[in-house]
Amino acid sequence: MINIILYLFLVFFVKDSFANLAYITNEKDNTVSIVDINKKKVIKTVEVGQRPRGIIMSKDGKLVLICASDDDRVEVREAETLKLKYYLPSGPDPELFILSPEDDILYIANEDDAMVTVVDMNDKMIIDDIPVGVEPEGMGLTNNGKVLVNTSETTNMAHFIDTDTLDITENVLVDARPRVAMFTPDDKEVWVSAEIGGTVKVINPVSKEVTHTIGFEIPGVNEESIQPVGVRHTNDGRYTFVALGPANRIAVIDQKTKKILKYLLVGQRVWQMALTPDEKTLLSTNGVSNDVSIIDVDKLKVQKSLKVGRFPWGVVISPES
Numbered sequence: 001m002i003n004i005i006l007y008l009f010l011v012f013f014v015k016d017s018f019a020n021l022a023y024i025t026n027e028k029d030n031t032v033s034i035v036d037i038n039k040k041k042v043i044k045t046v047e048v049g050q051r052p053r054g055i056i057m058s059k060d061g062k063l064v065l066i067c068a069s070d071d072d073r074v075e076v077r078e079a080e081t082l083k084l085k086y087y088l089p090s091g092p093d094p095e096l097f098i099l100s101p102e103d104d105i106l107y108i109a110n111e112d113d114a115m116v117t118v119v120d121m122n123d124k125m126i127i128d129d130i131p132v133g134v135e136p137e138g139m140g141l142t143n144n145g146k147v148l149v150n151t152s153e154t155t156n157m158a159h160f161i162d163t164d165t166l167d168i169t170e171n172v173l174v175d176a177r178p179r180v181a182m183f184t185p186d187d188k189e190v191w192v193s194a195e196i197g198g199t200v201k202v203i204n205p206v207s208k209e210v211t212h213t214i215g216f217e218i219p220g221v222n223e224e225s226i227q228p229v230g231v232r233h234t235n236d237g238r239y240t241f242v243a244l245g246p247a248n249r250i251a252v253i254d255q256k257t258k259k260i261l262k263y264l265l266v267g268q269r270v271w272q273m274a275l276t277p278d279e280k281t282l283l284s285t286n287g288v289s290n291d292v293s294i295i296d297v298d299k300l301k302v303q304k305s306l307k308v309g310r311f312p313w314g315v316v317i318s319p320e321s
Helices: 002-018
Strands: 021-026 031-036 041-047 052-057 063-068 073-078 084-089 094-099 105-110 115-120 125-131 136-141 147-152 157-162 167-173 178-183 190-194 199-203 210-215 231-233 239-243 249-254 260-265 270-275 281-286 291-296 301-307 312-317
Touching (some): 094 136, 115 136, 136 190, 147 190, 178 231, 281 312, 291 312
Antiparallel strands (some): 021 312, 105 115, 147 157, 199 210, 231 239, 270 281
16 A cells, blocks of 8 residues: 555656756856746756756656857756766857757757757767858757758858758748747748847748748837847647847747737846746746746746846756656
8 A cells, every 4th residue: 555655646746746847057157957847946056067058858858958058068967866977079169959859869059160060869979060050059840850940140041951961951041140940839830030130030941931020019128129039839839939038028929820919028138938848837038137937828927037047048848757
């Protein structure tokens, strides 16, 4: 009987607890903060490499990968403890990256060498470098892993890459300083945010044509302060959230009509975002106010802001076990 009770506790409580942890990279502190989303509190802060920015997890939730930008490498850590397991090579100044659907290939945007580095996760070796535009950053990938989109901040392009051949198949001009590329859940669109251009371009990945340009107007906020960066889609096709940087707002967009529904006031210089597995909660990193905002997606309301480290940059949330 005791064993059964212990088993049920582990299944329903420990599992649920682990599925609601957020990992935040603090760029200036060289740390990662772990947030318990249910309790709305920081439960742990761990020192990591120099200038941590991009952060992702393996599909099974066992590994956390961190771009240690000033160390020119990727750290791979145990999700449960954040203990370092090993390093992966990259080019200079890795910023954002993405894993293939099988978690066997890692694609890394290296800001300082105009390259996307391709790393074999099993052999832990670089297998190729793809020349792209100047200051590559955003990394979007289709569900089947066949099409990769990288954005180059200075070249102002979205580069479509065939992951079988590792060749660029198309370069699509977007607005100034594109930061993030994000495919919709059905892979029928890729949304590219332009920080200086102040827009989001919606691109048809088949025709490579821009089908929509989304602009933003916020009463009382200067146009120069509206700088789109992070993009997150809900899987039900209902909402797309766009972080607007120094505007201190997140735009809530109807994913189908591309109409702006609402602006959510969050912390200062909102940067990146992540959704919980059930998509009921959205977290945003707010770099200048050194906090994260916790947002109720159903109510489209900010519930709480939590102090983390200095200049929180990236965020990833553990998947369902």
